[in-house]
Amino acid sequence: MKVIGLTGGISCGKSVCSRHILDNYPNVYIVDADLIARSGLDPGNKPYKTVVDYFEKTYRDPVTQKHIDVLNQDGTVNRPLLGKLVFEHQHVRRMINKATHGYILKEMLSSILKHWRIKDLFSSSDSEPIVIVDAPLLYETYWFSLLCSKIIVVETSEENQLKWLTERNNLTQEDAQNRVNSQMPLIKKIEKADYVISNRNSIEHFKQEADRVFQKAVKESRTFNIVFAIICSILLFFVKLF
Ligand SMILES: CC(C)(COP(=O)(O)OP(=O)(O)OC[C@H]1O[C@@H](n2cnc3c(N)ncnc32)[C@H](O)[C@@H]1O)[C@@H](O)C(=O)NCCC(=O)NCCS
Ligand SMILES: Nc1ncnc2c1ncn2[C@@H]1O[C@H](COP(=O)(O)OP(=O)(O)OP(=O)(O)O)[C@@H](O)[C@H]1O
16 A cells, blocks of 8 residues: 645635546545534534534634634534634634544544555555545644654645635635645645645646656655554554544
């Protein structure tokens, strides 16, 4: 098994890229951090409880000092409202990161280890599983990046990011800008990257670039070895305790 990270700025095209790779290459599995985070906010899960507690006990609207209810009537999280607060206020963002990142790491580790096969230790073959960890905060969250042998960064212009983000999420320009500003600057991610896929032209061109870079990354990635599998299992054990 090889583990390749896929990251980049918000709304740069990571999902388009991972879907394209999933559809066109055998033995590819996607571990999607956004999807995992979403499940963490389902009622009953630990991150959900932490977030609900925070808004019930701690958080007051900074202007009106009123209590803010982030739940819908059926008890699920009101994501548009929570999203607005998270990207507007650094302390809410800190809280949500603390509430969700341990959970995301645990679920990521479990998903990755599911694809690890002892037989790949002895012979590398074309059928070796390739796990793509699609995580927007791969560099912001040190432990996430450690899991990956190579990391691909998807980049585009800030103008494209804002345009695609306002259209996709139906956001105002200001809300979209808050989301872009809440992440590590894209230029820093590009500096850290093993590979960069540029998404500044058509989607078709982007997919061709994605093919080229993905094939190179697979060739140059090392196989997830037994020592690493053991370290991950131990880490998973401790993360599960908390
Ligand atoms: C704030 C939440 C409720 C907003 O939900 P919403 O449906 O509007 O957005 P969605 O989950 O689709 O995320 C969209 C994008 O926002 C960016 N983003 C999400 N969380 C964060 C964060 N904490 N900091 C910076 N950017 C973030 C990412 O680029 C992500 O791809 C949600 O993103 C969330 O629970 N975030 C905390 C978990 C997290 O850190 N996720 C990223 C995993 S690496
Ligand atoms: N080259 C392109 N031309 C036009 N639209 C594009 C292009 N690339 C991506 N998009 C659109 O931009 C939006 C964002 O793309 P995508 O969802 O893949 O980004 P992402 O990096 O996964 O976002 P997030 O960080 O929010 O998870 C989507 O609606 C997608 O269809």
